[in-house]
Amino acid sequence: MVSCVKAVGVSVLVLVVLGVVVGSITWAVLASQGPAPPELKPLDWWEHTIIYQIYPRSFKDSDGDGIGDIRGIIMELEHLADIGVGAIWMSPVFVSPMVDFGYDISDFYNIHSEYGTMQDFESLVQKAHELGIKVLLDYVPNHASTESNYFKKSEAREPGYENYFVWADPIIDPNNASNRLVPSNWISQFGGTVWEWNEARQQYYLHQFAIEQADFNFREKAVRDEMINIMRYWFNKGVDGYRLDAIPHLFEADPNDHGGVYPDEPLSGNMFLNPNQPGYTTQVYVRDRIELYDVVYEWRDFADNFKKDNGTETKILLAEAYANITMTMLYYGNEKDRHGAHFPFNFDFITSLSAQSNARDFVYVIQRWLTYMPAGRVANWVFGNHDQNRMPSRFRHNMVDGLNSLNMMLPGVAITYQGEEIGMRDGYVSWEDTVDVNACNQGNPDNYLDYSRDPARTPYQWDNTTNAGFSSSSKTWLPVAQDYVEINLQAQREAERSHYKVYKTMSNLRKEPTLSHGNYYAKALSEHTFVLVRHLITYDTFALVFNVGNELDIIDLSTVDFLTEPLTVHTSSIHSNRLPGQVA
Numbered sequence: 001m002v003s004c005v006k007a008v009g010v011s012v013l014v015l016v017v018l019g020v021v022v023g024s025i026t027w028a029v030l031a032s033q034g035p036a037p038p039e040l041k042p043l044d045w046w047e048h049t050i051i052y053q054i055y056p057r058s059f060k061d062s063d064g065d066g067i068g069d070i071r072g073i074i075m076e077l078e079h080l081a082d083i084g085v086g087a088i089w090m091s092p093v094f095v096s097p098m099v100d101f102g103y104d105i106s107d108f109y110n111i112h113s114e115y116g117t118m119q120d121f122e123s124l125v126q127k128a129h130e131l132g133i134k135v136l137l138d139y140v141p142n143h144a145s146t147e148s149n150y151f152k153k154s155e156a157r158e159p160g161y162e163n164y165f166v167w168a169d170p171i172i173d174p175n176n177a178s179n180r181l182v183p184s185n186w187i188s189q190f191g192g193t194v195w196e197w198n199e200a201r202q203q204y205y206l207h208q209f210a211i212e213q214a215d216f217n218f219r220e221k222a223v224r225d226e227m228i229n230i231m232r233y234w235f236n237k238g239v240d241g242y243r244l245d246a247i248p249h250l251f252e253a254d255p256n257d258h259g260g261v262y263p264d265e266p267l268s269g270n271m272f273l274n275p276n277q278p279g280y281t282t283q284v285y286v287r288d289r290i291e292l293y294d295v296v297y298e299w300r301d302f303a304d305n306f307k308k309d310n311g312t313e314t315k316i317l318l319a320e321a322y323a324n325i326t327m328t329m330l331y332y333g334n335e336k337d338r339h340g341a342h343f344p345f346n347f348d349f350i351t352s353l354s355a356q357s358n359a360r361d362f363v364y365v366i367q368r369w370l371t372y373m374p375a376g377r378v379a380n381w382v383f384g385n386h387d388q389n390r391m392p393s394r395f396r397h398n399m400v401d402g403l404n405s406l407n408m409m410l411p412g413v414a415i416t417y418q419g420e421e422i423g424m425r426d427g428y429v430s431w432e433d434t435v436d437v438n439a440c441n442q443g444n445p446d447n448y449l450d451y452s453r454d455p456a457r458t459p460y461q462w463d464n465t466t467n468a469g470f471s472s473s474s475k476t477w478l479p480v481a482q483d484y485v486e487i488n489l490q491a492q493r494e495a496e497r498s499h500y501k502v503y504k505t506m507s508n509l510r511k512e513p514t515l516s517h518g519n520y521y522a523k524a525l526s527e528h529t530f531v532l533v534r535h536l537i538t539y540d541t542f543a544l545v546f547n548v549g550n551e552l553d554i555i556d557l558s559t560v561d562f563l564t565e566p567l568t569v570h571t572s573s574i575h576s577n578r579l580p581g582q583v584a
Contacts, residue, residue: 013569013571013573013578014409014506014509014543014545014570014571014572016541016543016568038517038536038538040516041517045134045313045314046087046134046241046314046316046378048412048413048510048515049086049134049413049414050083050084050086050087050408050413050414050416050510051085051086051087051088051136051318051414052080052418053088053090053385053416053418054073054088055091055386055418056069056072056073056090056102057101057114057477057478058457058459058470058478059073059076059459059460060072060073060075060462061470061476062075064471066471066474066476067114067471067476068459068470068471069114069120070120070123073088073124074120074123074127077127077131077133080133081131081133082504083500083504083507084507084508085133086134087133087134087240087241088133089137089318090138091138091386092105092137092138093112093115094107094110094111094140095111095113096112097145097147098112098114099145099210099437100209100210100212100213102138103209103245104143104144104145105140105145105148106145106148107148108144108230109230109233122237122238135239136318137234137239138242138243139231139243142208142209142215142216142247142249142250143213143214144213144214144216145214146211146213146214147212150216150226154201155198156200160222163219163220164217164222165205165214165216165217166205166206166216166252167205167217168183168204168205168255168262170183170197171183180197182195182204183195183204184262184263184264184285185264185265185275185281186206186252186262186265186281186285186286187276187277187278187281187283188207189249189278190437191277191438191441192276194207194208195207196211206252208246210437210441215252216250218250218295219291224295224298227299228298228299231302231303235315239315241303241316241342242316242318243320244341246320247292247296248288248292248322250289250291250292250295251289251291252285252289253289263285265281265282265284265286266281267281287323288327293330296317296331296340297333297338297340300317300338300340300341301339303317317340317342318343318344318345319340319345321341322347325368325369329344329372329373331343331344332377333374335374335375342378343378343379343380343413345380345382346380347382349382349403350383352365355395357548358548359525359526359548360524362406362524362546363523363524366522367522370411379413380412380413380415381407381410381414381415382415383415383420384417385417386453386456386457388456389426389455389456390420390424390426390456391403392425393426393455393456396550397423397425398573398575401499401502401574401575404416404420404499404502405502405506405544405546405573406532406544406546408503408506408507408509408510408515409509409532409534409542409544411518411520414510418460419460419461421499421503422461422500424481425481425483425487426456426458426481427458427480427481428455428479428481428482429458429479430479431443433478434448434452434454435454435478436452436453436457439452439453458479459471459476459480460489461480461488462489462490463489463491464485464490467480468484468488497574499574502572502573505571509570512539512540512542513536514535514536514539514540514541514542517536518536518539519534519535519536520532520533521535521560521561521562523561525556525557526553526555527549528548528549528553529545529546529547529548529549530545531546531557532544532546533562533563541562541563542570543557543563543567557584566583568581568582568583569581569582569583
């Protein structure tokens with residue numbers, strides 16, 4: 001009988017069964033009899049890696065201007081190697097007016113001056129590869145800055161660029177012929193109409209995000225060809241793959257299918273929104289259009305052929321896909337003959353779970369993705385990013401170790417947003433210091449934090465010196481979070497127990513065949529506590545016991561399949577009274 005375990009608050013235990021459970025029999029790892037070890041399928045470099053998202057403006061400032069840069073990233077690559085990171089994904093570093101801090105690109109072929117030079121970028125790729133770390137870029141194909149040459153040429157109707165963007169004539173007001181009306185009632189993701197009048201061209205252009213971010217027309221072959229050209233350019237620079245930004249928005253309804261006009265969307269019926277807010281309409285005509293999947297499949301063909309033709313390692317494509325589960329799974333490809341993205345990002349831990357979620361909610365979210373995922377594909381798990389409140393702030397501060405351990409123990413790819421390894425929380429950014437275009441467009445001094453992404457983008461907290469060791473500048477582009485004296489990497493390296501040390505222990509554990517190749521079993525043991533078991537015949541079995549509630553919970557592990565005594569604590573959260581090496 002496996003003994004009861006007290007799970008206090010949100011304490012978490014990672015337990016190891018030394019030996020392998022086969023039915024009710026425990027086989028010693030070195031026993032001379034028993035089942036033969038399974039053949040372990042070789043994994044491609046990306047299939048069980050840790051991807052670490054870097055928000056460059058906030059990672060490390062090397063030159064004292066208050067803005068993070070590429071040389072700052074180079075300076076801290078050893079930290080990422082130390083915690084087991086296999087790939088970094090950098091938010092955009094291309095030339096940009098910085099209306100949306102890099103997601104409004106004016107030159108897709110060069111590095112923004114605030115971040116450094118092309119030589120700096122090449123040095124980053126070289127050093128990262130020397131450390132065994134792949135480099136992924138944030139690719140923004142949906143739109144370009146209105147300061148880009150693409151837009152200026154299209155605005156001027158230069159041959160070959162006339163239809164590079166989505167242009168539309170105004171609707172004439174039937175009550176006033178001199179009054180022009182927007183082509184449809186579509187609403188931007190940042191608030192207000194998607195249509196902006198262009199005086200030079202005497203037409204509206206479409207922007208699903210900021211006014212300065214004009215949407216490409218993906219029904220134009222020249223646009224699709226140029227997207228491939230951009231991808232090829234950076235592949236030739238040594239880039240190992242792309243995160244594909246905002247691709248649910250690549251296509252809008254075709255006016256040719258609606259009598260030559262852009263159709264108005266039905267209203268959503270959400271009485272808490274006003275007509276200028278996203279979600280006021282159903283968005284059926286502006287996102288998740290079926291045509292976009294063919295483009296993603298074309299990009300996958302290109303990436304696979306690039307590998308084949310150039311003898312490189314696999315170049316991966318990762319899709320940012322906030323969609324329902326069915327539409328999300330289509331990004332993987334179809335089940336017959338087409339491959340799509342290597343995986344669409346799994347945002348379920350962001351969109352479906354919160355501090356109020358119970359153990360059954362967690363188990364459901366885990367099993368849901370793995371159930372819907374097409375056979376033979378690779379799962380991934382995302383707990384935070386630059387567009388969402390930080391993980392400890394969305395959940396609870398004392399859930400950090402449990403959430404990071406869960407990320408490390410689930411099958412597939414673990415994705416970490418910078419600072420999650422030390423439990424960084426949202427920083428406070430006043431209205432006066434707010435720079436996020438979404439907050440500025442939709443917010444005011446009373447409610448801006450409902451829209452602002454700035455709190456999740458405050459600078460990385462390296463130590464307890466000025467500006468948390470991020471910058472020597474007297475002023476940083478966003479203020480450093482006020483808790484940096486308490487929460488910083490240096491302090492956690494020196495502490496006997498810390499989030500950083502739990503994270504590092506768990507990233508090392510991922511090297512175990514049980515976690516890279518094993519099966520999984522997840523079960524809610526009570527309202528507050530669930531267990532995730534990873535098991536593989538003839539290898540050690542590992543179990544994560546996670547109390548997601550905020551009170552004492554006593555659970556009986558004898559009801560858990562694949563576990564028998566003795567159970568030894570491999571690691572535990574800093575809030576647990578169990579220590580590594582103890583018998584549970």
